[in-house]
Amino acid sequence: MIDANLKRAISLDDFTERRTSLRAMTSHVLTKIYDANTLISRAFDDSPLVGDQPDQITPRPTPSGLCNVLDEDTMIALLNKEIVVRDILDAIRKPEVANPKAKTGWAFGKPKKVEPGRRDALIKEIEGEGKGYDPMTFSLEEMFKLHDFTLEKTGRGSDEVLDAMQVVLRADQKVAGLRAALSVKQDEERPVYKLEDIPEHVRLAHNDLADHILGLSTTSEPVSTDYEIPQDAELINLALSKQGLPPIKDLLTELKDAKNKSATTMQMPQISEVPQSADIPKGKFVVKKCADVFKITGTYRQAFSFEIPTWEWDAPHPHVPALDNEYIFNPSLLLRTLYALMTNKRTYLHGHTGSGKTTHAEQIAARCQIPVMRVNFDSEITRMDLIGRDTLVQENGTTVSKFVEGIMPQAMAGPYMMILDEIDFIRPDVAYVMQRVLEGQGLMLTEDGGRVVKPHPMFRIIATGNTVGQGDEYGMYQGARPQSMAMLDRFTVWAHVDYLSGSERRKLIEKKVPKLSKDMVDNVCKYVDEHIRAFKDSKILQPITPRGYLDLGNALVMFLGVYPSTQKTKAINEALDTTILDRCSAQDRAVIKGIINRIFV
Known part of the structure; x- marks a missing residue:
């Protein structure tokens, strides 16, 4: 059975779009391998095709760099599980398939067992999978x-x-x-x-x-959990009544309700409320139906029929993120994150900058009214920033030493979602401070006499990163550090966060910038598609985020309204310069200017 994502990729008629999709999927497979960068680098070192000679090439020794030089058939074979990564690495060391058109004279990394024309063969296989319709x-x-x-x-x-x-x-x-x-x-x-x-x-x-x-079929009806009442119910009821039990119909109803409840409810801690303090309002723990909280309609409503923990506060909580009613959730990503929140698993969200990793977590918190504490990691974050430090304070005219808690013990004390933003940029030695917390245990403050901070039952951790914690495999995120595998192992729920699809971007632009004309919406969508494609292909280093293209849309509305209709081109250029071009490097500007000329001019 061919994977649904692979079906979508090979069904794309446009070669550039198809190759971009296959590269992204292949890179995702490669990055899952332990120490992938080292394995690829060693294969390149041993390869007669890699070097500075005229008949050699110099690809980057990273998963994305390897994907750039693999042909379509090889990537499809890997994604369809016809070959394994080891086959590709062996073919890099000892080339197996000649290609006279290639600079090296060989198909780089292509095993002999990969048959030519894999896409056409799979397309025929898909079309022959018993559709039963023309x-x-x-x-x-x-x-x-x-x-x-x-x-x-x-x-x-x-x-x-x-x-x-x-x-x-x-x-x-x-x-x-x-x-x-x-x-x-x-x-x-x-x-x-x-x-x-x-x-x-x-x-x-x-x-x-x-x-x-x-990603699923929707025409099948829900499986019934009704139980038929036996034909000899009167005799059974008579026997039950002698034992002081209710009729068979009532027992079957209770059994049905218990089965449905066990199938849709995950075990959650029993919490009643959060007491009020000077800055924090009083809160009450409430279990609600997930589909209602996230306003899910259509087929997925049944999949999200389980109950989730939420909070109700007597007044606006200062740490609950603002709700964005137009935010678009990815169903698969939402389901994984909710699973982690309900079962107290540590979550690691990774993906390119601007893909919405942090916003995804914050919008879940906003809908569930979960307070959030967010720490942005960089090389300057220290143990004291996380744990706390002794400071000198004045008490009754006397200078005394007092321990002031850092952000981690503060978050652990309440029902907070702690977002560890850009965790792949933290120094590995500082990250070890979080080991006990990531295990779900208490935090010992040796600086405060060995005091142990026990986590609140609803304290949760979500980490975000541009990489999977094994260094910068894209060559775009300078400063991303390889993290300890001991720390990464403590994250048990992983999810790749990709950019919004083209149709989702269009919906977002139409909702957030309603005054933008339809032809301009079309042009902005086309531009964003090509910009993201150039970014993923490492042709440019400047990303474009939802914030960026919404700003572009608003700028177009403003400048087109200010300039007379005879100067429409100048108005468009002003908007593009203001939001896109004037922040570019010289190299990025040349590529992006070419995209703009194809679409807006």
Whole structure:
């Protein structure tokens, strides 16, 4: 069975987009290997293809550097588990497949067992996986049903569903006709279809669409937990009544309720409330349904039907982050993080700068009303900053020494989510201070007479980093340090945080910058797509974050409103210079200027 993510990647027709997606997936696989940088570096040292000679190349000895020189067939074979990383490293040391078109004369890192044309072969395999339908035979009415049913069940927007239909069905004319028909009927109220209204072949197509959009199928009905009452219930009730027990119907109802509760509820600590202090309001621990807290609709609502811990405060808590109602959660990432919060696991979120790692944690806290303490790590953070220090204070006219707690014991004393931001930049020797805390045990303050700070039952830790804690594998994050494996091992929930998808970025821009015209929204979305692609390919070092492209959108609205319509180009250039170009290095500016000229000029 081909992985859903690999299916999406190889289904992309644009070579650049497909290679970018395959490189990102392959790099993710390589970074999971212990000491990957060292293994790759050693293979490069032993390779006759790596060096400064005219017939040699000089790739960076990192996972991303290796991905840059692997061909498409090799990456697909690795992702489809036809080969392992060891096969690639062996082929680097001893080249196995000739390639006359390559500078070295060899296909770098390509094992002999990798068959040519893997993408075409897998595409045929996907198309032959028992679809049971031919999209080219779908009538316009059936295309409408497929669109509307998928729209309702996934909770996604029409544009995203149409984009998915184009990729999955591979029937461009059919989808183009549907787009045109929908634009004519955009003001009409769409019907709500039941499962029995959808023909079997349309259901099968919907399954593939839902798998592409959400990663799971949605047409199957929920499994019932009802129990049938036996035909001889009267005799059973008579026997039960003699034992002082309720009727069989009531017992079965209790059994059903207990089963449902055990299936959807994780064990959480029993906490009643947080007492009020001078700065902190009184708080009450409340268990709520996750789907209601995060306002989840569509198919995923059932998946998020479990209960989660939240807080209710008598007054606004100064440490609870501000709520962003427009924030878009990644369902898989949200589920992992909530699992960690409910089971008291330490979480490590990693990804490129601006992908929203810290914001993800803060918006979960905002919806659950969890107070947050955030510490930004750098090489100057010391043990005393984390633990505390002795200071001299005046008491009754006398100078005395008093221990002042650092941020860690302060956070541990309450139901705080402590965010260890950019943890891969901390000095490893300082990080050892956190070992006991990361194990879930108390913190001993040797500076305060050996006092032990025991963590609050709802104290949680989430770490974020641009790397996985093994050094800068991208060549973009100078200062990122290889961390102790002993510390990294104490994080048991890991998640890669990627940038928003194109459709999600569009929704965010339309909501946050409603005055931006549609053609400008299109141009900004195209620009951001190319900027992110150039950043991931290491062509530029300047990232673009949601904050950055929302600022660009607001600047466009302002400058286009100030300049007369005859100077539209000047207004656009002013907005781009203000938010993007004037902060670039000379090298980045040349690349970004080229992207701007293709899109805005």
